[in-house]
Amino acid sequence: MKTWTIKDLAQILTVSPSTVSRALNNHPDISIEMRSKVQQLAEELQFKPNSFAANFRKKQTKLIAIILPKIYHSFIPDVIEGITKKLNTEHFQTLILITEDQLEKEIEAIKQCCDMRIDGILLSISNQTKNLNHLEICKKMGISIVLFDNILETEDFSTVHIDDIQAAKQCAMYLNQQNCDQIVAIYGPEELSISKNRQLGFKANISPQKNLIEFFAQDAHEAYHFSEQQIKRNPQIAFFGITDEVLHGIIKAIKENDLSKNTLVVGFSDGLLLPFLHKELRFIFHNGKSIGSRAAEQILKCIDEKVPPVAHIEIPVKLH
Amino acid sequence: MKTWTIKDLAQILTVSPSTVSRALNNHPDISIEMRSKVQQLAEELQFKPNSFAANFRKKQTKLIAIILPKIYHSFIPDVIEGITKKLNTEHFQTLILITEDQLEKEIEAIKQCCDMRIDGILLSISNQTKNLNHLEICKKMGISIVLFDNILETEDFSTVHIDDIQAAKQCAMYLNQQNCDQIVAIYGPEELSISKNRQLGFKANISPQKNLIEFFAQDAHEAYHFSEQQIKRNPQIAFFGITDEVLHGIIKAIKENDLSKNTLVVGFSDGLLLPFLHKELRFIFHNGKSIGSRAAEQILKCIDEKVPPVAHIEIPVKLH
DNA sequence: ATCGTTTGTGCAATCGATTGCGCAATCGAT
DNA sequence: ATCGATTGCGCAATCGATTGCACAAACGAT
Secondary structure, three states: OOOOOHHHHHHHHOOOHHHHHHHHOOOOOOOHHHHHHHHHHHHHHOOOOOHHHHHHHOOOOOEEEEEEOOOOOOOHHHHHHHHHHHHHHOOOEEEEEEOOOOHHHHHHHHHHHHHHOOOEEEEOOOOOOOOOHHHHHHHHHOOEEEEEOOOOOOOOOEEEEEOHHHHHHHHHHHHHHOOOOEEEEEEOOOOOHHHHHHHHHHHHHOOOOOEEEEEEOOOHHHHHHHHHHHHHHOOOOEEEEOOHHHHHHHHHHHHHHOOOOOOOEEEEEOOOOHHHHOOOEEEEEOOHHHHHHHHHHHHHHHHHOOOOOOOEEEEOOOEO | OOOOOHHHHHHHHOOOHHHHHHHHOOOOOOOHHHHHHHHHHHHHHOOOOOHHHHHHHOOOOOEEEEEEOOOOOOOHHHHHHHHHHHHHHOOOEEEEEEOOOOHHHHHHHHHHHHHHOOOEEEEOOOOOOOOOHHHHHHHHHOOEEEEEOOOOOOOOOEEEEEOHHHHHHHHHHHHHOOOOOEEEEEEOOOOOHHHHHHHHHHHHHOOOOOEEEEEEOOOHHHHHHHHHHHHHHOOOOEEEEOOHHHHHHHHHHHHHHOOOOOOOEEEEEOOOOHHHHOOOEEEEEOOHHHHHHHHHHHHHHHHHOOOOOOOEEEEOOOEO
């Protein structure tokens, strides 16, 4: 019911609050005997210093916000885990704010963070976000920002993401070496940076001798239908799918139409389920944990420095 | 760089900080002219009141922690979304703390929450947690707790979860009506409450004429191997799997061994991928969003009341 | 002209922990 | 015996916003 404060302890021990504070923090000014007396009482009463009161005075919150469009999106849980693990070791806690891919909600989230005097923001932008003007307020307030995963190119903030172009190139190179002449590449929604970059890397590197068919799918169902169409036209086809979602559709179509089960598939995956369902899948392991971890590291650096360093970190990936 | 405070505004307008505060909050004591003068300046300077300073004085944080074992576990993202949506409308923010199914980390997380004077905790206990003694400290500090999903029965705290026994019964009833005489039931780790309760509900209601084989799988691979064994012994088999993870294993085994694709499968799923891969799957839709939403509602009630009401909420589920 | 109301602001304390500075007591050195 | 240094602790301000209470000015009523 009653939560003890430093003043309470001070009164009980008939010393001043400052002595209690210093004793609890093992300040050398306080005698050993006094320290242990205070600490013992604190133990007995299960006294817990109010960390917000302390942080308030220090003008920090020890809070980092993660702002992102949605939380499923295959590898996001991994990202969150990577972030929280890294930040917890530094005694930061993480807030999650979801924008549902709406710019308006993203702006609202940023505002919330400013109101709370959050120490830093890890932001994966919404698909509606076309510029970073709404982040200016954070700069003014001295709130560090690191963009991760879905980003815009910028010199104002640090970014952490995988090298999509390079990764897509690896997929293309793999297919170039395989015995197949027709390839279906299925991307996600056209406006996404991952769609653009993975298309770029893939098209630029796929052998011109291959017959390439491209398609932008809004979801797994569209990918499924398109894949099925293509399989029926030509069972010897190989596939490139840029996300787990797209790959789901492709693999379902394969499972239902291709009894030989030898269809080549390559793409980007968290490696959790799909490789398990289709043996012929080669994939770029989209490692959320290391993205999260690196993003967290970077925000910590930004918080430490007066002038936030800007770094652009590309997580290396390879084909599995 | 400089973040404005109420005092700054007061100085600029040569009024007192209290006037500024009241003006910003549209307090009727302040004249309309003064209010608009203050609000206009606040607008110009992009002044944002420090919400933690305000909350600090009000002895609240407007923060709710979500403590859970891991974040993938299929439907957890849904839960988080359900929670945050509900809480955001009430101007609460949510912290995520992950215990990795370790009691020690769970205790640590609880302690952290106490240190921060969080307003409430939504807790899904770790598999190592056998009692709720470590929550006593929260009670003393007046921090409300609601248990959700993976819970222990208790009269001390509110709980929100699906009715596992009833749900498993529905699965059994479904299989009873089907033309199959051999059924393989695959559960998760034996100590989990979901394993126990779903087994309970299933066994008690499956027709005695059915030949039931049971197995506790630690993960998808174990489920896969066991399923494959069973299919080879008897291709006419039907399956019951209690989680998406288990069902993954089962369905993989089916896809690889059962060309007819008519194998009956029933279980618990988030409905995202598996029904899409195997048409004969009937599943209890494990609706994370409504669990999260109800849990959030309940914690809000607890926070409002001096004496936290204890309610045990069972989310109804049905077979799809 | 005097008194009671109403209206609009300011003062100062408060939330809980921290910290610069000051000060008294003790001790050792000369 | 005197002085400087060291040790151990308290005072009071601070972080930013809020709020009970006081208080002055303006106004209406008698």
